Structures are given as structure tokens and as C-alpha cells.
Amino acid sequence: MKRFLASLALGVGLSSFLMVTGASAQAPTPPEIAARNFVLLDLTTNQTLAExxxxxxxxPASLTKLMTAYIVFDALKAKRLTxxxxxxxSKRAWDERKGDPSLMFIDTTMTPKVDELIRGMIIQSGNDASVALAEGVGGTVEQFVAMMNKQAQAWGLKNTSFKNVTGITEPGHKTSARDIAVIFSHVIQDFPQYYAEYYSKREYTFNKxxxxxxxxxxxxxxxxxGGKTGYTDAAGYCLAASAQRDVPNGKRRLLSVVMGTASKEARATESQKLLNWGYAAFDAVRLFEKNQPITTVKVWKGAVPEAKLGAADAVFVAVPRGxxxxxxxxxxxxxxxxAPLGLNQRVGTLKVTTSGGAPVAEVPLVVQHEVxxxxxxxxAWDAIRLWIK
Structure with a gap:
């Protein structure tokens, strides 16, 4: 079957949603970031702005707890936990006190609520809280770690392998800045209520x-x-952070991950530098509204002669400012x-490029109504016409 190609010139003020092919060849140069590894994502457009x-x-140190939290949130959603x-x-959770780690300070005489343990894990970065939650959801820490790795595989995180739920240094316990960004983005997008409730809190008091x-x-x-910090001697100082700011087209969310910085201050400063640059150097352009037809095409053998094609959501794209x-x-x-064509059936791709032809993003093109x-x-009549065509 042949491919059909149509071109549309877009001016200012047209409206958008996207999947990304990669950064434009004309993208702005990011600032110098004093981190071993980093990545900056635009979650509004699903684009990588710098890396x-x-x-x-x-x-990953305690950035590991982003996945630990995700599995707990998923258990809450499935009502396996309240x-x-x-x-x-358990004694195993109590034993997390060894080695001077981050702690919530629970002990074997206590029966904390799941809500308290989540706050202890996220706000206080408690290793003991993480183990208690892992045992509550998975039965054992080992079973819970298997759940973490299964989820990582489901998302295609090829550079991630978890060996524990806390992020303590252990052979084979690895992940990448991009994989952490994917995990964090899923926390934000799949469980917005928990993200808003837990990750923005600046302090937490438990047992006085x-x-x-x-x-x-x-x-x-x-x-x-919101965000999550991490530190071990092997990892250095790490931070995953997310910001949402008002822009002319609505709200825009960026997500940064820095790994291997030199200090607590450095991980904050370098993350702030990345986020500020992302907002200043790029515009988020709305190309198409949700449910707005992008094109109308001929349909053969259908009960209606044409189908409206568009994106499954509003289409935004991040481009260099101006x-x-x-x-x-x-x-x-x-x-x-x-025909037949189903609702939201993918039938093509909308490719967005700069005026010079540099790729910006690709958007799945779907049918907006059943045919x-x-x-x-x-x-029979269309079959004859197609044969002649």
C-alpha cells in the first residue's frame, strides 16, 4: 500500500499534543551543569530538552524510592492496601537503623498507618518506612523488589535493575537519569492525587x-x-524535581534529574538552573486542541464517505523561543x-519539523469516530472503484 503525504504550514495561533522523535538540531545549548548525569524533560510536550x-x-541512592512509592500507590489503586x-x-525494618541511613524512626512495638509510612518514606526518606511498606505490599522485600523490576521492564527501562527498596549501595542496583525521569513522570501522571499530597510537603513529624x-x-x-533526593558515597548527591508554571497556553510542567553532584546545595542549584533554562529557552506551542480534526480523508467501503483524523489529546510542542x-x-x-475503522484507531503520524526541516516531534494520528x-x-461498488483506481 502506498503512503500518502500531506504538508501543512502552521502559523502562530494554531492549536496541539505529542510523542517525540528527539531534540531539534537547532535546539538551544543548555547551561553547564555540574552533575555527572542529567536530563530535563518537558512533560507537557513529552520532549527531552537537555541531557x-x-x-x-x-x-541511584534514594531516588530508588520513586519506584518503591509507585508500587505502593498501585497497590492502593488496586485496593490491596488502604x-x-x-x-x-518487622525486625528487618528496624534493622535499617544500622549504618546511619535516613530513617522515619519506627520500631517493632509500633503499628503505623500506611499513610504515615508513605510520608515517612517520601518526606523523611526513611529506609525503615520503605521496608515496612514493601513487606506490607509484597509480603517480603524480595517479592516487592521483583514487582519493581517487573514494572521497570513493562516501561522498557533497559538501564534499570533494582536489588533493594531503599537505594542502599549494592552490586547490580543501578538505574539511569532517563529511567528515573520516566519513573517520576509516571508517579506524577498516574497518581496525581498522591503526588500532590506527599511530594510537596516540606516537613513531617512522627512520634514527636x-x-x-x-x-x-x-x-x-x-x-x-515535588521531587525526591538521594545520597550515598557511590551515587553522590542526586535530585529529581518537577515544576509547573503558568504560560500563555496554560500550565507547563518540566521535570529534571541530576545525579552525581558534589553537595546538597549543588543538587538544588543545578536542578534550578536546568528548570529555569528550560522555561526561558523554549516555548510550549499549542498546535491542535483535543478533539480538533487535523484532516478529513476519504474512506472506502464505509457507511460514511469520510473520516476525521486527529490526535488523541491536545497537541503541544516545545520549540526554541520565538x-x-x-x-x-x-x-x-x-x-x-x-472501513471498518474504530474510534482512536491509529492510521498515521503527524510529523512536526522546524522551518529548516529539523524534526521536533511525532504525533500518532487517530480516527476520531467509528466508521x-x-x-x-x-x-461492492467501492471494491470495483478501488480496483480501477
Whole structure:
């Protein structure tokens, strides 16, 4: 079957949603970041704005707890657990006190609620809380770690292998900056209620012990609404952070991950530098609204003669500041389109490029309404016409 290609020149003010092919060849140069590995994602457009060695496996330290939290949130969603449910504290959880790690300070005489343990794990970065939750969800820590790795595989995280739920240094316990960004983005997008409830809190008191969130950006930048820190000797100082700011097209969310910085201050400063640069150097351009038809095409053997094609959601794209009015799009689809066609069935791709032809993003093109088969005579007539065509 041949491919059909249509080109549309887009001016300023057209409206958008996307999947990304990669950064434009004309993308702005990011600032110098004092981190071993980093990545900056635009979650509004699903684009990578900057990166360095983002796929190199590293010790993640307590960034590991982003996946630990995700598995717990998933158990809550599946009703295998409730926030008010109490859990026992095992000797294994108590033994996390060895080696001077981050702790919530629970002991074997306590039966904390799941909600309390989540706060202890996220806000206080408690290793003991992480183990207690892992045992509550998975039965054993080993079973829970298997669940973490299964989820990583489901997302295609090829540079990730978990050996524990806390992030302590252990042979084979590795992930990458990009994989951490994927995990964190799933926490934000799949469980927005838990992200808003837990990751923005600056302190938490349990058993009369008050501890501050180590994410220093929560006190510096009001647009930063969550993140997770990590530190071990092997990992250095790490931070995954996310910010949401108001822009002319609505709200725009960026996510940064820095790994292997030199200090608590450095991980905050370098993350802030990345986020500020991402907002300043790129515009988020709305190309198409949700449910807005991008094109209307002929359908063969259908009960209706045409189908409206569009994106499954609004289409945004991040482009270097000032370049939004120069974008071009190409629609690539299979031709002819033959009924039946289902709602949201993918039939092509919308490719977005700069005026110079550099790729910006690719968006799946889907059918916006069902197209059932025509009657027997309609199908026969179109079959003859297609044969002649």
C-alpha cells in the first residue's frame, strides 16, 4: 500500500499534543551543569530538552524510592492496601537503623498507618518506612523488589535493575537519569492525587520527631511542587524535581534529574538552573486542541464517505523561543483507508519539523469516530472503484 503525504504550514495561533522523535538540531545549548548525569524533560510536550549521559547506569541512592512509592500507590489503586490500614514493623525494618541511613524512626512495638509510612518514606526518606511498606505490599522485600523490576521492564527501562527498596549501595542496583525521569513522570501522571499530597510537603513529624524534606527547591521556587533526593558515597548527591508554571497556553510542567553532584546545595542549584533554562529557552506551542480534526480523508467501503483524523489529546510542542510561528507539519498515513475503522484507531503520524526541516516531534494520528462497514452493495461498488483506481 502506498503512503500518502500531506504538508501543512502552521502559523502562530494554531492549536496541539505529542510523542517525540528527539531534540531539534537547532535546539538551544543548555547551561553547564555540574552533575555527572542529567536530563530535563518537558512533560507537557513529552520532549527531552537537555541531557548528558542520561542512559548510563548509576547508583541511584534514594531516588530508588520513586519506584518503591509507585508500587505502593498501585497497590492502593488496586485496593490491596488502604491509607488507614496499619502495618507491623518487622525486625528487618528496624534493622535499617544500622549504618546511619535516613530513617522515619519506627520500631517493632509500633503499628503505623500506611499513610504515615508513605510520608515517612517520601518526606523523611526513611529506609525503615520503605521496608515496612514493601513487606506490607509484597509480603517480603524480595517479592516487592521483583514487582519493581517487573514494572521497570513493562516501561522498557533497559538501564534499570533494582536489588533493594531503599537505594542502599549494592552490586547490580543501578538505574539511569532517563529511567528515573520516566519513573517520576509516571508517579506524577498516574497518581496525581498522591503526588500532590506527599511530594510537596516540606516537613513531617512522627512520634514527636520532626524532620524536613531534603528537597531544598521546595523552599526556594514556588513552582517546584515535588521531587525526591538521594545520597550515598557511590551515587553522590542526586535530585529529581518537577515544576509547573503558568504560560500563555496554560500550565507547563518540566521535570529534571541530576545525579552525581558534589553537595546538597549543588543538587538544588543545578536542578534550578536546568528548570529555569528550560522555561526561558523554549516555548510550549499549542498546535491542535483535543478533539480538533487535523484532516478529513476519504474512506472506502464505509457507511460514511469520510473520516476525521486527529490526535488523541491536545497537541503541544516545545520549540526554541520565538520559533513557534515557523513550524511545519507533515501528515503520513496509509492510503486507501478501508472501513471498518474504530474510534482512536491509529492510521498515521503527524510529523512536526522546524522551518529548516529539523524534526521536533511525532504525533500518532487517530480516527476520531467509528466508521462501520457499508452495506453489501456499497462495499461492492467501492471494491470495483478501488480496483480501477
Amino acid at each position: 548528558r549521559d542520561a542512559d548510563t547506569p548509576q547508583d 491509607l488507614e490500614q496499619t502495618l507491623t514493623v 520527631i520532626k524532620q524536613s524534606n531534603r528537597n531544598m527547591l521546595l523552599g526556594r521556587d514556588p513552582s517546584v511542587d 520559533e513557534g510561528g515557523k513550524l511545519k507539519t507533515d501528515i503520513q498515513r496509509t492510503d486507501p483507508l478501508v 462501520p462497514l457499508a452495506g453489501i452493495f456499497g462495499r
